[in-house]
Amino acid sequence: MTVILNQSFTGISIGAVLLLIALGLTLTFGQMGVINMAHGEFIMAGAYTTYVLQKSISSAGVSLLVALPVAFLVAGAMGALLEWLLIRRLYTRPLDTLLVTWGVSLMLQQLARDVFGAPNVQTAAPDILTGNISLGGGITFANNRLFILGLALLSVLALTLILKLTPLGRRIRAVVQNRDLAEVSGIATGQVDRITFFIGSGLAGVAGVALTLVGPIGPTMGTNYIVDAFLVVVVGGIGQLKGSVITAFALGVLQAVLEYSTTVSVAKVIVLIAIVAFLQWRPQGLYTLRTRSLA
């Protein structure tokens, strides 16, 4: 029982990490159709932001809280810049965005190496996040994982509210569903694109802050997560927030269960096979957006 509870928690926490890194992609890839391979480097930017802030602010707790909004802004600004410089020229050529942004991601990795040095760095977590909540009998919920879970759920909530309730959200949905009609209705689609990209990339920055709580920070950390993030979005159904949430947690728990009964590497392989099988059966993913424009 102890094992089951601990392992379920591990699965949920893997899912929370997946969700955080996939959330931004749900927006930029899912809603806008841009295959942004540099998304992983926005995660890295968020993590390095945390590192820089911790160096200048001595208290780990304060620096982490400051890092959340700052990383959002830093990564968001990088995303908006990328959109303005390159991606807006490629909206009709989605596979080209893959190559272009992959090139950008390599450049950003090299930039990080030049600025922060080749060796990976670490941040110290605030004391409160290094402990755990013990329910007795060996059942423990690690505080840093709970924090990440909370952060993921909060981000989902915020994103949902923005998309459903705000005028900006309505404009984003309008552009996604029918760009031409949105344009003739007086929506500045270019501006909406940039703001959408800003939010999506900013969420990657927030994911980067969360990842500093579990592992080291390095130039290539984003590449470790980018494939997983794309898988979550594709399996969830492109453009479907709900699908991404369910998929992230399902994959997390599946991964944890398999890891426990086999090994970490074998579990990864089985999860990938399961995803391929699932997409054969349901190529459109868990959920699909029903519109007339997206065939």
Add this chain to the structure above:
Amino acid sequence: MSGFSISRRGLLAGISAVGASAALSACGAKTGDSTSTGSGAKADTSGDTVKVGLLNSLSGTMAISEVTVHNALLLAVKEINAAGGVLGKKLEAVSQDGASDWPTFAEKAETLIKDDKVVATFGCWTSASRKAVKPVFERYKSLLFYPVQYEGLEQSPYIFYIGATTNQQIVPALDYLKKQGLTKLYLVGSDYVFPRTANKIIKAYAKANGMEVVGEDYAPLGSTEFGTIVNKVKGAGADAVFNTLNGDSNVAFFKEYKSAGLTAKSLPVLSVSIAEEEVKSIGTQYLDGQLTAWNYYETTPGAANTKFVAAYQAAYGKDKPTSDPMEAAYISVYLWKEMVEKAGSFDVAKVKAASDGIALDAPEGKVTVDGATQHVYKTARIGKVGSDGLITEVWNSGKPIKPDPYLKGYTWASGLS
């Protein structure tokens, strides 16, 4: 976006192609071209100076560790020159960057031997880099001095192994755990050659010595997700964890370990790849009280070490720790110098012939070269990480242990190869 449609198959193919090419570039393990028959590239000893090659990763993922080794090598070269050089000739250090990439190591080794005509080369860290350069040194009949503890089961006529082999590190570590009554072990390692070989040895030892391996898990190199492994460790009823994780994975592992409420008191971890430099970067709060096995610590007593630490910190900064691989690298240059002077020549065959019995009062204590295996007699030490980030010795083997790379002296190891 209206009007564009993207085939999911095309997308997945694209993503997996990118992933695959990243994986390929990360693990191309070419071992140098074997077509060249360049033996006879002779070291140049005609001038007032002779060149020595330093081959370390000055960039890439291993740079964190290997730059410190490079610094220690430069320090030794500088000191030897200040004292008059070797056989009346000053040493000129030629540095090459292996860039944490094994084919690059092989390429640079060849450059050092063929173009720079070095008399000897010092360096390499990972077993993969050593395996990559081994055929190069053998082909050109040139010498490599290798400074890091490794998994044993290897002997090249052109490599001197200055770090510990398994019977000078892993076996004493197991002896120590057994003496403490910690007999149920959980093995956690990175998924590559060193941990897998080390764990094979540990399992053979455990079987013969009444210890029990209650679990064994590997994480991919660079992995940062340790939730499941730590849960497994927790539920396995182990007395101690034997950790052969390499590099950054240790950061994620020890963070998870602490979050799960495990401590050095409740379930100690003995690590064989974490030295002072790594302790500093992982963070002392995650490692306080945990055990390590090495031959040298910055705190090892003795005049030779006091001098080494002072010289290193004078050259590279007061806050820079010294570590086992650095010390081994430092003494490797001195050992080579002694061999050359005993041989009265830089000639590789003569130097090799003179190597047996060469001894040194090293920072780690007395070391003696075993000519038969080209390894070194070393004292084994178990240390405990303190809250100041330094490692304090809690046990040592009393005297230097004879190197036994193939564990021939242990009946339980007869099945290993």
